Amino acid sequence: MSARIEIASEAGACYGVERALRMVEDAAKSSEVPVHTLGPLIHNPRVVSGLAEKGVTVVSSPEESAGDTLLLRTHGVTPDEERRARELCHEVLDATCPxxxxxxxxxxxxxxxxxxxxxxxxxxxxxxxxxxxxxxxxxxxxxxxxxxxxxxxxxxxxxxxxxxxxxxxxxxxxxxxxxxxxxxxxxxxCDATSGHQGACAELAARADVMVVIGGRISANTKRLAEIASGLCPRTHHIEGADELDPSWFDGAELVGITAGASTPASQIAAVRTAIESIVA
The missing domain is CATH 3.40.1010.20 (4-hydroxy-3-methylbut-2-enyl diphosphate reductase, catalytic domain)
Structure with a gap:
């Protein structure tokens, strides 16, 4: 019998991340000058790589984007960095999470x-x-x-x-x-953080296997993995579907999925589809 797959009731990209991704997508389409982000826009290497393929590069200082469009990362920047950015850049878009x-x-x-x-x-x-x-x-x-x-x-x-x-x-x-x-x-x-953690704990307490999706440098994703591991020993933290190992699901009846606040719905869907093909 195939395993049942359940996604946590609260999982994946939060408001601040979705807002930032909309901003950078719009800027990439409309800006007449190159577009950069001051530091990684979000802590999701796969999303950041995808943005680079669209021409949006990561810079470490405002000086590297002088004359261009610069997005301030979701995690925020220092007041001095913002001041320098506004002095040097063609346009500054503040994607800092509210x-x-x-x-x-x-x-x-x-x-x-x-x-x-x-x-x-x-x-x-x-x-x-x-x-x-x-x-x-x-x-x-x-x-x-x-x-x-x-x-x-x-x-x-x-x-x-x-x-x-x-x-x-x-x-x-x-x-x-x-x-x-x-x-x-x-x-x-953040309310989303509390909601993600509570939903993760509830699902992990019932699941035979937990899969946590998100960047390994993401603080909130690492915390979800810690919570899940404490309740479900067969917990695995991945960044994408290509990291799944079929042996993880041997004998599992319920596979739980959760994802960090920097994980878009498309990544969650890809992982779910891949697990379905494994456990079918």
Missing amino acids: FVKKVHQAAARLAREGYQVVVVGEAGHPEVEATLPHAPGAVVVGSADEAAALPSCKKIGVVVQTTQSRANLEKVVAALLGRAEEVRVVNTI
Whole structure:
């Protein structure tokens, strides 16, 4: 008997990614000058490669796109990078996710109000790096242990990388309560992130095999793979259908599929079709 295939109730490209992809597609068609993105537009190597085939290249600084059209990546850029881009480029299109913009605004507001700003997230991640300049002196913590090691201060204000888990945020905040007289938390986790994670957990708890689709550099996809692995040992993180191994599905009755926020519906459909041909 063939296995049943089920896609998580919430999976795949979020609003910010879909918006950015529409923007870059429109720019590629209409721009009279070359089109570039400042850093990878999204953390999906296959999508980025597809854009390159259409002539949209990745640059690492605004200076590399002087006189051309430049899209600011979904994860955001620093205020200095945006200023330089607007001075140098023919046109600047801001594809920063609106939810990431809210993190920038919250961090800046907390800093103005005298809080020591703590960004809960992954040090070095583009979203976190773009957030820090909005709150001079802000620090990044990725775990409760790191939070507990911070020096004591009067007021701590917390913002969160949009793709963090609610569980990690709660652990970090609990640790920070012992480091300040006042801890103010602005929960900037994206609703899509929470929805994807909850739907992934629900499906993984029932599935015999889980397939998680998305870039290996994608923070939210890696987190989905971690959640799925904790509930379904036969979890596999892939970037595309060509990575599927038929042996993964031996004896499986239910195959679950989920995908990160940078994974378009077309990639999910391709993986589902490939699995159907394997388990039929």
